[in-house]
Amino acid sequence: MPLRRLTQGLREFQQQTFAQRRAFFAQLEREQRPKVMMIACSDSRIDPGIVLKAEPGELFMVRNVANLVPPHLPDQQHHGTSAALEFGVNGLHVEHIIIFGHAGCGGIRALLSRDRTEVDHPGFIHPWLNIADEARRRTLLIARDRPVEEQLRLLEEEAIKTSLANLLTFPWIEAGVAEGRLRVHGWLFDLHDGEVRAYVPTKNTFEQLTPELAAELSVLAGEMT
Numbered sequence: 001m002p003l004r005r006l007t008q009g010l011r012e013f014q015q016q017t018f019a020q021r022r023a024f025f026a027q028l029e030r031e032q033r034p035k036v037m038m039i040a041c042s043d044s045r046i047d048p049g050i051v052l053k054a055e056p057g058e059l060f061m062v063r064n065v066a067n068l069v070p071p072h073l074p075d076q077q078h079h080g081t082s083a084a085l086e087f088g089v090n091g092l093h094v095e096h097i098i099i100f101g102h103a104g105c106g107g108i109r110a111l112l113s114r115d116r117t118e119v120d121h122p123g124f125i126h127p128w129l130n131i132a133d134e135a136r137r138r139t140l141l142i143a144r145d146r147p148v149e150e151q152l153r154l155l156e157e158e159a160i161k162t163s164l165a166n167l168l169t170f171p172w173i174e175a176g177v178a179e180g181r182l183r184v185h186g187w188l189f190d191l192h193d194g195e196v197r198a199y200v201p202t203k204n205t206f207e208q209l210t211p212e213l214a215a216e217l218s219v220l221a222g223e224m225t
Contacts, residue, residue, distance in 0.1 A: 025056070034060040037088040039081065039163065040100040041067040041107065048100050051189060051196070060088045066107030067099055068131045069163035072170045082170070089172055089182065096183045096218070097173070099163045101156055103190040108156050111136055112148070131166070132159040157206055160186040160199060183218055 018025060037060040040048045049059060062084045069081060088094045101108075111129040135158035143151045167184050168174045176182030186199035188206055197206040198213055207213060 028057045032057050032060070032092065034058055034088075034092060034094060036060070036096045036098060037085070037092075037094040038062070038098045038100050039064070039067050039069055041065070041102055041105055043102060043105065045191060046102045046189060048189075051194075060084075060092055060094055062088075065125060065128055066105055066111070066132065066159060067101050067163070068107075068128065068159065069099065069166045070131050071166045085167075085170060085173065089170075089176060095181065096185060097167060098185045098187055099160050099167075101160045101186070101188045103153065103156060103188065103192065105156055108132075108159055109152055111159075112139070112152055112155050132162050135159045135162040156188060157199070160188060164199070185217060 034057060036058065038048055039062050040046065042063045042065055048054070048061070052059075062081055064081055069085070070079065072082070073079065085097075088097070107125075107129060110125065111132055114126060114129070132155075135155060138158050139151055139155040143154050146154075164184055164186050168177065173182065173184070177184060186206075187209060188197045188199075189195075190197070196209040198209040198217060199206050200213075200217065
């Protein structure tokens with residue numbers, strides 16, 4: 001039973017990790033001071049904290065369908081991702097925002113393959129995916145005659161680039177990037193080989209993430225405006 005397995009996992013956490021690191025968790029109880037905010041996909045197969053071996057309190061995490069960032073739209077409606085961005089930047093003063101996409105994303109596949117019926121009767125998913133509609137148009141313009149799997153891989157990258165651009169429509173994110181106190185990044189994780197590729201704005205390409213490239217992008221990411 002899945003809940004029984006999770007409950008057993010809780011007991012192991014309490015008896016091992018928590019019991020052995022009481023002082024660490026006591027500090028977390030008092031405050032959170034993450035330097036990195038991450039927008040990741042809701043996909044159950046992808047856990048950025050595990051992939052990156054992050055400690056509790058190290059990542060301020062938002063997960064949604066297809067790791068999308070909407071444009072700044074202060075219309076008094078319900079905007080969960082935008083609210084988290086506001087708190088992360090203005091409340092927690094994070095220094096980095098990472099869009100953490102992944103290969104094989106079901107949301108991106110749905111965006112690429114959607115038909116007229118889905119657009120006319122969208123429910124919740126397709127209006128959300130419309131955030132990346134411009135990325136879809138760019139992909140089809142570039143790769144309409146390529147195999148679907150190549151289109152999907154390109155769209156995964158283009159959607160990340162769209163979300164990076166949308167981040168800069170938030171005035172306080174744009175100001176933080178311009179002033180050099182905030183950096184934005186696009187990363188793409190591939191479950192097939194375990195690699196992460198990072199968007200390099202100066203080349204408009206995704207390259208294998210290494211410590212050296214991460215250090216370089218900590219400076220360069222602020223120049224994408």
